[in-house]
Amino acid sequence: MDDLEQFRSEVRQWLEANCPESQRQPITAAEQFWGGRRASFPSPDAQLWFERMRDKGWIVPEWPTEYGGGGVSERHGKIIKEEMKRIKARTPLYGLGLWMLGPALLEYGNEQQKQQHLRAIVNGEARWAQGYSEPGAGSDLASLQTAAEDKGDHFLVNGSKIWTTAADKCDWIFCLVRTDTTVRKQEGISFLLIDMDSPGITTTPIALISGESEFCQTFFDNVKVPKENLVGELNKGWSVAKALLVHERKLMSEMGSDSPRKVLTPNEAALQYLEFENGRIADARLRSDLVDYNMQMHAIGLTHFRTFEERQAGVRSAAPLIMKYVGTEAEQTKSELLLAILGSRGLGWEGEGFSDEEIDTLRLWAMSKAMTIAGGSSEIQLNVIAKNVLGLPQPAGD
Numbered sequence: 001m002d003d004l005e006q007f008r009s010e011v012r013q014w015l016e017a018n019c020p021e022s023q024r025q026p027i028t029a030a031e032q033f034w035g036g037r038r039a040s041f042p043s044p045d046a047q048l049w050f051e052r053m054r055d056k057g058w059i060v061p062e063w064p065t066e067y068g069g070g071g072v073s074e075r076h077g078k079i080i081k082e083e084m085k086r087i088k089a090r091t092p093l094y095g096l097g098l099w100m101l102g103p104a105l106l107e108y109g110n111e112q113q114k115q116q117h118l119r120a121i122v123n124g125e126a127r128w129a130q131g132y133s134e135p136g137a138g139s140d141l142a143s144l145q146t147a148a149e150d151k152g153d154h155f156l157v158n159g160s161k162i163w164t165t166a167a168d169k170c171d172w173i174f175c176l177v178r179t180d181t182t183v184r185k186q187e188g189i190s191f192l193l194i195d196m197d198s199p200g201i202t203t204t205p206i207a208l209i210s211g212e213s214e215f216c217q218t219f220f221d222n223v224k225v226p227k228e229n230l231v232g233e234l235n236k237g238w239s240v241a242k243a244l245l246v247h248e249r250k251l252m253s254e255m256g257s258d259s260p261r262k263v264l265t266p267n268e269a270a271l272q273y274l275e276f277e278n279g280r281i282a283d284a285r286l287r288s289d290l291v292d293y294n295m296q297m298h299a300i301g302l303t304h305f306r307t308f309e310e311r312q313a314g315v316r317s318a319a320p321l322i323m324k325y326v327g328t329e330a331e332q333t334k335s336e337l338l339l340a341i342l343g344s345r346g347l348g349w350e351g352e353g354f355s356d357e358e359i360d361t362l363r364l365w366a367m368s369k370a371m372t373i374a375g376g377s378s379e380i381q382l383n384v385i386a387k388n389v390l391g392l393p394q395p396a397g398d
């Protein structure tokens with residue numbers, strides 16, 4: 001048995017012994033633990049599972065042990081994820097701190113910032129919001145106007161951020177702020193960590209058509225932010241922002257592919273809802289769409305595998321730049337296909353006339369629209385691909 005196989009076998013044994021049975025079930029949104037000062041565990045088993053994984057260092061296996069990680073290589077981390085997926089183990093902790101800020105801090109943060117924030121993230125003590133977009137700066141993010149004025153020992157922040165997911169539940173927000181208005185717009189931006197309890201911060205939930213309000217607008221009114229909360233150099237925040245976006249887009253490109261949520265796959269739905277003739281799906285159009293979908297997913301799976309292996313071998317490739325676009329568009333195609341297969345059974349938003357799976361299918365269809373906007377819209381991803389992958393000529397001024 002080689003080292004990796006040996007490791008896999010140890011992981012399998014550990015998970016078998018430590019993952020409670022109740023944590024091997026598909027998870028609902030209400031059962032997810034996002035951490036933070038005000039958070040509570042959805043169940044005693046969820047707490048036990050979280051604490052065991054935290055103590056093992058497997059909340060984020062690849063982070064260094066001194067910051068609460070497991071200190072393992074990306075390849076070993078992948079094995080842990082695969083083995084968790086095999087037994088349908090729930091993700092013990094969710095959060096933008098784990099997925100986005102943490103990796104950016106590891107690269108750009110100073111030692112004091114790493115010590116203060118990384119372990120708090122892993123321990124589920126701090127929940128983070130993302131303060132990038134503004135009412136006048138979404139796709140054109142570098143036009144952001146929220147100002148941080150240098151006041152000697154602190155910055156004074158004024159402005160507002162929009163679409164800040166769950167900001168009303170978060171303890172901290174990582175923000176892009178303008179620190180120089182006299183230079184090219186990308187060169188006057190800094191990256192600040194701001195405590196949401198600071199005087200002068202208010203959040204207003206934004207009501208959505210679904211009746212929910214996961215978004216907020218977050219206002220900063222003369223908010224004092226200590227100088228030590230600046231990540232990287234003053235006016236060099238654009239580099240930190242871009243590095244963080246790479247992690248966000250990678251995460252989004254993989255969404256759905258390893259979701260432990262109980263959602264119907266198109267193949268399962270076809271068996272359950274469609275008519276068959278001579279062992280074939282009777283509706284030729286749906287049959288063909290299903291084949292296309294399966295081929296596309298297989299190709300995406302192989303491309304993820306290729307990019308992982310290329311990264312391990314230190315080979316730079318353009319593939320990661322296309323994956324946010326491809327992954328989120330494929331999720332949308334999947335959702336459209338599912339609704340087509342479910343027919344009128346796919347029209348239930350709530351109520352007892354529909355199963356939980358049918359209701360989830362429609363809700364995920366609505367959510368799949370958002371995924372091609374969040375983290376940079378599909379049109380912007382196509383611009384990135386045109387420029388950086390295909391090398392196409394750019395419009396004047398870009």
Ligand SMILES: Cc1cc2nc3c(=O)[nH]c(=O)nc-3n(C[C@H](O)[C@H](O)[C@H](O)COP(=O)(O)OP(=O)(O)OC[C@H]3O[C@@H](n4cnc5c(N)ncnc54)[C@H](O)[C@@H]3O)c2cc1C
Nearest residue numbers: 130131132133138139163164165370373374375376377379
């Ligand atoms: C689910 C979700 C969660 C989010 N969470 C957060 C968060 O926590 N924090 C945060 O800061 N932001 C968040 N956002 C905001 C997100 O980053 C922005 O919505 C996104 O960057 C697009 O910006 P915008 O909404 O201002 O649209 P706009 O930039 O106004 O774009 C409108 C339309 O024009 C198109 N367009 C714009 N420019 C171009 C161009 N140059 N070429 C071609 N087409 C173009 C876009 O593709 C889009 O279709 C979230 C968004 C969603 C949907």
